[in-house]
Amino acid sequence: MTDPTVVVALDVGGTGMKCALVRPDGSTVHTERHPTGAARGPDAVVGTILEVAEGLAGKARADGLEPVACGIAVPGVVDDARGVAVWSANVGFRDVPLRDLAAARLDLPTTLGHDVRVGGLAEARLGAGRGTRHVLFVAIGTGIAASHVVDGSAVTGAHGAAGEIGHILVRPDGPRCGCGRPGCLEAVASAAAVARRYAELTGDPVSAAEVADRAAAGEPAAGQVWRETVAALADGLATGQALFDVETVVIGGGLAQAGPRLLDPLRVALHERMTFHREPRLVGAALGDEAGCLGAALLALDALA
Amino acid sequence: MTDPTVVVALDVGGTGMKCALVRPDGSTVHTERHPTGAARGPDAVVGTILEVAEGLAGKARADGLEPVACGIAVPGVVDDARGVAVWSANVGFRDVPLRDLAAARLDLPTTLGHDVRVGGLAEARLGAGRGTRHVLFVAIGTGIAASHVVDGSAVTGAHGAAGEIGHILVRPDGPRCGCGRPGCLEAVASAAAVARRYAELTGDPVSAAEVADRAAAGEPAAGQVWRETVAALADGLATGQALFDVETVVIGGGLAQAGPRLLDPLRVALHERMTFHREPRLVGAALGDEAGCLGAALLALDALA
Missing domain, CATH: 3.30.420.40 (ATPase, nucleotide binding domain)
Structure with missing residues (x-):
């Protein structure tokens, strides 16, 4: 029997969000894209992130998969340790405690990372590095x-x-x-x-x-x-x-x-x-614009280990 | 009873060597300085390093102390993992396996590090950082x-x-x-x-x-x-x-x-x-020109742990 474990992964950019369900081996079982809608302001963006993440976890369960963690990547200055999106010009975040908000909404262990840092993580471990x-x-x-x-x-x-x-x-x-x-x-x-x-x-x-x-x-x-x-x-x-x-x-x-x-x-x-x-x-x-999403999943998996 | 443990530490520079016996808490019980004599060529410098290190270990034992390791810092490009002084313009080293030479001569676990890197180690842990x-x-x-x-x-x-x-x-x-x-x-x-x-x-x-x-x-x-x-x-x-x-x-x-x-x-x-x-x-x-020697000792102690 295949391991049903997946991670809910989101890479939030200035214009769009790349979202996926990712297995522990780094393979992707489902992807979605959504507009970020940054012009609506940071509260609305956070609302969309939580909704999309919840939807992905629900989709996983409906497909017989077991979501075990959530990983979110955002641009700007990100405090991984505190799980806070400190500052981001293009999404409009200022000190948003995104990790804890998502963890509470999804009831899943959640990690927050910087989009380029986790993109590098994915390229180093699964891609060109x-x-x-x-x-x-x-x-x-x-x-x-x-x-x-x-x-x-x-x-x-x-x-x-x-x-x-x-x-x-x-x-x-x-x-x-x-x-x-x-x-x-x-x-x-x-x-x-x-x-x-x-x-x-x-x-x-x-x-x-x-x-x-x-x-x-x-x-x-x-x-x-x-x-x-x-x-x-x-x-x-x-x-x-x-x-x-x-x-x-x-x-x-x-x-x-x-x-x-x-x-x-x-x-x-x-x-x-x-x-x-x-x-x-x-x-x-090697991973194109999926690196951020894969990296967000890797960071979430690392935190479980 | 005081812990008799000390590390034999040498910081080899282009003109002089700073040498010490250092306790695990970073305190120094004895210091020596010697000219490097780089003009004599790398073989002679290696000979002096080994002699000085052996002398320090002997001095420790004569004083009732127990040398448990040796740490050596050198300038240039240093491969810590292989223990090799890869290249140094001012001392004249090229691919000198200094760690293994010293370990064999002293019969002590030995580490080799880069002078500025270990100096930073000492400043970060014992000095201004x-x-x-x-x-x-x-x-x-x-x-x-x-x-x-x-x-x-x-x-x-x-x-x-x-x-x-x-x-x-x-x-x-x-x-x-x-x-x-x-x-x-x-x-x-x-x-x-x-x-x-x-x-x-x-x-x-x-x-x-x-x-x-x-x-x-x-x-x-x-x-x-x-x-x-x-x-x-x-x-x-x-x-x-x-x-x-x-x-x-x-x-x-x-x-x-x-x-x-x-x-x-x-x-x-x-x-x-x-x-x-x-x-x-x-x-x-904060540590002046003793940072390299202290850092060499810290590196040697870390390797024992």
Whole structure:
């Protein structure tokens, strides 16, 4: 007989929630997506999260499965230990005790984690970092953030704010970042920064993916933006490697969909920056946008053990 | 009756070795210093290390103490797990299996650690970081390196090369670093860089400590160099805080002897750079140049437990 155990897993983003029932081996038996509806305010978002989680637990029981835990991932600053969504710009959370709210509603042990940190956990254990003990997962999308995973655990830091590689200084004379400081990696090399820089040069408001395509097609302005982006990312990854000394760097997030157009030149640029360092393996993420949901499930399973 | 247990501890530097017999509570019962004599070549240095360690164990026994372990700290790249001094420019080691050599000679369980990493271990557990769980120790001397200590253990990385904060990019258009790359923190803000920059501006070859004194006395060129140094250090620490999210940053090494002349402006500059971050407490090291030796002893004691 198959083990009926499943975890209720939710990855709450600024626009949508990815939700699943996940078995202890990391396989998914059911998935759902829902709009976050962040514009409705944090109370309404919390209400939706609890409703969706309850619905998933009910669906599991109806299918003869046994939900044993709930794992929720949210963006921003997350205090895993206290189970509190401390701060999130795009969902609107401020000190929301989401773990305890969900645990009370579902009557299930619940864990709360940071979306990129648990995404890194999933990539390190089930995805592109599988088989290596020291992994840095870097998600490059609208923003840039990282998850440092050692021996299958994501490093959280003292206040749940570790891994903010988007906010390391790479270009002191560069554009101002959303955080308020000039020259952050995120201000130079996120998907949003790529699109903005290209629009500045050409007046043409296209996506970062389109800039990658045009660069590959030999369009000079796109080529220049792409080269600058790759150089800044390589500087950021070299700093990460100097501090963390990992075996594997996994690149995820929207910009990673450029595939070899990003990874091939980035690998060359990172290699050029390695001096005393041991050069890490640089690979693309394997789990796509399901990493956060799987990672939320892993965190919940870890807490049971 | 007092516990007779002691650890034989050696901190091997480029010019001298600090050696001690250390009790399990971290108190020191005997200290010795010896010249490293690196110019004699690595084999001779290894010979001296083994002789000094054997002498310390003999001294302990003669005094009615019981040496139970040996801890050795060395600079460069150190593979703690294999007990190998992988590479060190100033001592001349290349793949020296120092742990096993010492264990065989002394017939004692021996551990090998990185000098700054174990120095951070000692500061975190016995010194300025005492009582906090997440500590970043930054040693600023001829070079700059860091030790990230979480719950009393120093993070080593996959290849024993974690914490190289001296080699993170802070000034892309800055001077070339000894590692070969331009703009590393170490090339801009180490004690050596301070002296070099001041000499460039004034033609006056004085120490970094003297530059600090002259800056405090209102000498314009010294003031400029000191402000640039503090700004670069604050950029480096802000990057460290974004990635590690610690509670306490401990500043050690030769430059830390400038005391409030370094720490006061550095605290202000770091504060200016904190946006989403939780600001760490910034303090001077408490154990001086004995941190490495104490840390080597702690590492050896940890391995016994």
